Amino acid sequence: MTLILGMVLDALIGEPRWLWSRLPHPAVIMGRLIGWCDRSFNNGPRRRLMGTLTLMELCIFAGVVGWLLQRVPGTVIDVVILAVLLAQKSLVDHVQAVGDALRLSLGDGRRAVAMIVGRDTKEMDRPAVARSAIESAAENLSDGVIAPIFWFAVAGLPGLLIYKITNTADSMIGYRTPRHADFGWAAARFDDLLNLIPARLTAVLIWTVTTRPDPRHIIKEAPLHRSPNAGWPEAAMAHGLSIALSGPRSYDGALRDYPFVNGAGRHDLGPEDIDQTVGVLWRCWGLALVLAMLGYAFF
Template identity: 60%
Template sequence: MSIPAILALAMLLDAALGEPRWLWSRLPHPAVLMGRAIDALDMRLNAGAFRRAKGVLAVAMLAVGALTIGVVLAQLGTLIVAIAAAILIAQRSLVDHVAAVAAGLRQSTEAGRSAVAMIVGRDTNGMDQATVTRAAIESASENFSDGVIAPLFWLAIAGLPGLVLYKTINTADSMIGHRTARHAQFGWAAARLDDVMNFVPARASAALIALLARPRPRWQDIASDARQHRSPNGGWPEATMARSIGVALSGPRAYAGQTQDYPFVNPAGLRRAGPAQIDAAITVLWRAWGAVLILATLAALLV
């Protein structure tokens, strides 16, 4: 089975099955296992002097482990590779979580807050409908790049070892890549490597969303907004989504009780957005997913 065929099969398996509770309630999800390894290294190495060097060592150990696991699994056959890839792709679970926010908001703002708290790290207490909506759409945009396009990209470039490596580094960044007193030094390597590995996928995600949008947003406007974003990569899919569905994203939010006055992305867009705009973002996600599936299928037929 060719790499494009594996990509297409993995995408279809993920879309059909998502993350079945009957399975992951009995077995630890690979992301959970990655998290345990990262947490163990954090507890063991993140102390005393030379924390940046220790963080580099931790990332090197994680990378060796991830590549080894990927190589071993790849020897078990293409069907195992496709199943493993489907588990590490997050289109279905992403859409389900974001759709739950829209459903919650249609019940009450409080229900929307509870749903969005499952997918964002910012403070959700006191959020109104507009801020809940922005948080959900921002998560949808950035995680489409991190959870769908980047895994597919690294699977296509470096096979299952590349995909497992990417997911491990991305998980490490989410756990220790923050600029806090504890992790500013130790998590430096994880954050920088995650930036490197997401550089192409983030811009590819933006280009894909933009090409399918009607009317099509100008790339110059997307680039201008993306440069204002706090993340060197996350701003690209977020800025494109904002302009594709006509909303303003980002803006002020709070973390651990501290308000961060981030600038708006697409500041001229709708700021009092609600469930309908979340629905529009989900439509964009599936449209972009479908385009990638078509490309992978055509490539599989031509190989």
């Protein structure tokens, strides 16, 4: 029941500005802790070892905090923490904002999509803006919604907090840059491991609520993605909506010639496709809620 209530609470209130403008969000606290670890321990000749030990300590800390919070009588704390660390409403709002902005002008769309992607947006055309928003929606449905639900269902608050601090660490230090290639190696690899099952579950959910394309196409293209996990929801979304995703894009002024996912799909994307994607996000959430209810009823 805790999982069901947390999902519903997140879908209803999301991330209220009045609250998080006064209090630090738990993800912000995690980020500050990881940033301090990066500044303190990312030095010397054994950076990979230090990064691995740092991640282990962060996970132990998160697990202990989750265990202690779970010991508090009642379910209110569990429900509130789960709702806070889920991102369904926030994801929908951010993705829909790109579609609404793109209807106003290309410049508004570029500024809106820059809030949710890390690639260069100044030279994007209309289809590239829409494509970026849809890719972000697919990937973050897995990372921000399905994975936290999965790990809460498997291991309660300790599982949820371990997943969130690992995912936050990956987003901060899990890059192959000169500074973080070694120190962030463990965070990137452990995040890949924790997302292994949720990413594929997300692909199944997307497949179920869309046109149910030939799953062989998804299975064939998903492993070609630069990420071992993000390719699954992205391929499912591309084929489910019969559109082309991924493809060339620019990071820090350097063009990356990535292949298209479902290259035979429609390339001329716009705000209407973002609207469709938002519908997919809600249908996936609804299906996940039904599965949670069935799990509660039977187990």
